[in-house]
Amino acid sequence: MTHQSTPIAAIATAPGRGGIGVVRVSGGKGGALLAPLMQPLLGKTLAPRHASYGAFLDAAGAPIDQGIALWFPAPHSYTGEDVLELQGHGGPVVMQLLLARVLEAGSSIGLRVAQPGEFTRRAFENGKLDLAQAESVADLIEASTEAAARGAAASLSGAFSREVHGLMDRITHLRMLVEATLDFPEEEIDFLEKANARGQLAEIRAQLEATLNSARQGALLREGLKVVLVGEPNVGKSSLLNALAGAEVAIVTPIAGTTRDRVSETIQIDGVPLVVIDTAGLRDATDEVERIGIERTWEAVRSADVILHLVDAQHADAPMAREIEARLPAGVAQRTVVNKIDLAPAAQAHAEGERLYLSAKTGAGIDALRRELLAVAGWQGGAGEGRFIARERHLQALRLAREHLNVAAQHAAQSDRVLDLFAEELRLAQEALSEITGEFTADDLLGVIFSRFCIGK
Structure with a gap:
C-alpha cells in the first residue's frame, strides 16, 4: 500500500468544547478501503x-454518540481520495472516543492517525490545490484580521496562483x-526585432x-509588523501602547521602572x-529584575521591524535619549516620537525631520x-478586494524571477x-515562479510547509 493510499484519520475541529466536532477519515479511491468502516461503525x-x-x-x-455521517467518494472530496466525515457533539472526550473507535474499526485496513497537515498535503499531491492554495488554508485559519482572512480566501480561490500562471504562460x-530560433542560426540576428522579444x-x-x-x-x-517601543522610564511607552490598543493592556504609574x-x-x-511591544525603560539600573528587563528590551529591539523611540517633550534632548538613539541598530526603520505635548505645547513649534509629536494621554497625534x-510598512490601502495573502518564500521566488528577467534583458540589449x-x-525565471505553485518544489520544503498545519487539516 503506498503512502498516499494509506488511510488516515484525525479530529478535524479545534480542541476544546463545542456544539459540533468532526472526525475525518481519508484514503484510497473507489471505496475499496473506507467502505468496510461503515458497517461496524454506522x-x-x-x-x-x-x-x-x-x-x-x-x-x-x-452508541458512542448520535450524529451525521458524510461520504465523499474520490475524486470529489477535499483530499481527492475517499473521505468519510463523522459529525458528532463537540466534547473532547466524545471526540477522542469516536476517533479511537474509528481507528479500531479501521485497523484491518491500516488506518492510522494523520500527521499535521497531511489532509491538505494529499489535496496538493492529488491536484485539488496547488501549493500556494494549500498554504492559504493555514493562513485562513490563522488570520488575525478581516483583511487577512479575505486575502487568504482570495489565495485559496486561486487569485495568486492565476497571477503566477499568467506570468509563466507569457514566459x-x-x-x-527563442528556442525555436536557436534551431535556425541564420534567423537569430533578426529575431529580437521580428518577434518584438524585447517588448514582450x-x-x-x-x-x-x-x-x-x-x-x-x-x-x-499575513506577517504583520513588529513595532517596539523604547525610551527612558516614564516617557509614556505604556500609555502609548494603551492608546494604540484602545484598552488598558499595560500598567501605567508615575513610578519609574513600572514596566519590568x-x-x-x-x-x-x-x-x-501590528504587534506592539512595550519594553522596560532604558537607564543605568542596579535592581537585578529591572536589569534583566532592560536586556530583554534590547533583544526586542534587535528583532523589530519598526522602532519607536519615545522621548518626553519636556526633555526631548536629554543625554540619555541621545545615548539610546545612538545604540539603536542601523537598517531598521526608526521614528522618534515626542510624547507629552500636552505638558509642553511649545514643543510642536520645533517639529523637524522624522519626529512625530503626540500625547498618549489626550490622543492628540x-x-x-x-x-x-x-x-513605514509600505501599505497601500484601497485595493482590498483584489488583494491576496502571500508568504516570505513567495516574495523570495518572485525576487529571484525578477533577477533572472533582468539578466535576460541585459542579454537582449547586447x-x-x-x-x-x-x-x-527565461528558463530559470520560470523555474523560480513554479516553486510558488509547487510544480517544482523539493520534498523537504513540502515537509516543512505542511508540518506547520494543525493535525485535522
Whole structure:
C-alpha cells in the first residue's frame, strides 16, 4: 500500500468544547478501503454526498454518540481520495472516543492517525490545490484580521496562483520563440526585432513587478509588523501602547521602572496586524529584575521591524535619549516620537525631520502615528478586494524571477545577442515562479510547509 493510499484519520475541529466536532477519515479511491468502516461503525452503507443521521457504534454495538455521517467518494472530496466525515457533539472526550473507535474499526485496513497537515498535503499531491492554495488554508485559519482572512480566501480561490500562471504562460511563449530560433542560426540576428522579444520581455517584467508589489501587501497582511517601543522610564511607552490598543493592556504609574518586562499587544490598522511591544525603560539600573528587563528590551529591539523611540517633550534632548538613539541598530526603520505635548505645547513649534509629536494621554497625534506606521510598512490601502495573502518564500521566488528577467534583458540589449543565454535566464525565471505553485518544489520544503498545519487539516 503506498503512502498516499494509506488511510488516515484525525479530529478535524479545534480542541476544546463545542456544539459540533468532526472526525475525518481519508484514503484510497473507489471505496475499496473506507467502505468496510461503515458497517461496524454506522451499521449501514452511506449514499455518496448525502448526510445520514444515526448512531456511531462501539465494538459491542452500543452508541458512542448520535450524529451525521458524510461520504465523499474520490475524486470529489477535499483530499481527492475517499473521505468519510463523522459529525458528532463537540466534547473532547466524545471526540477522542469516536476517533479511537474509528481507528479500531479501521485497523484491518491500516488506518492510522494523520500527521499535521497531511489532509491538505494529499489535496496538493492529488491536484485539488496547488501549493500556494494549500498554504492559504493555514493562513485562513490563522488570520488575525478581516483583511487577512479575505486575502487568504482570495489565495485559496486561486487569485495568486492565476497571477503566477499568467506570468509563466507569457514566459513560456517567449521561450518557445527563442528556442525555436536557436534551431535556425541564420534567423537569430533578426529575431529580437521580428518577434518584438524585447517588448514582450518588458511587458513580462512590468507584470512581475505588479505581482511582486501585490505579494508584498499580502505578506504584510499575513506577517504583520513588529513595532517596539523604547525610551527612558516614564516617557509614556505604556500609555502609548494603551492608546494604540484602545484598552488598558499595560500598567501605567508615575513610578519609574513600572514596566519590568516586555508587554505585547496585537492591534490592527486598516486591517494590517501590528504587534506592539512595550519594553522596560532604558537607564543605568542596579535592581537585578529591572536589569534583566532592560536586556530583554534590547533583544526586542534587535528583532523589530519598526522602532519607536519615545522621548518626553519636556526633555526631548536629554543625554540619555541621545545615548539610546545612538545604540539603536542601523537598517531598521526608526521614528522618534515626542510624547507629552500636552505638558509642553511649545514643543510642536520645533517639529523637524522624522519626529512625530503626540500625547498618549489626550490622543492628540495618535492618528498621525497610525498613518506613519502604515507608511513605514509600505501599505497601500484601497485595493482590498483584489488583494491576496502571500508568504516570505513567495516574495523570495518572485525576487529571484525578477533577477533572472533582468539578466535576460541585459542579454537582449547586447549587440551580439546571445540567445542561448537569453533562453536560459527565461528558463530559470520560470523555474523560480513554479516553486510558488509547487510544480517544482523539493520534498523537504513540502515537509516543512505542511508540518506547520494543525493535525485535522
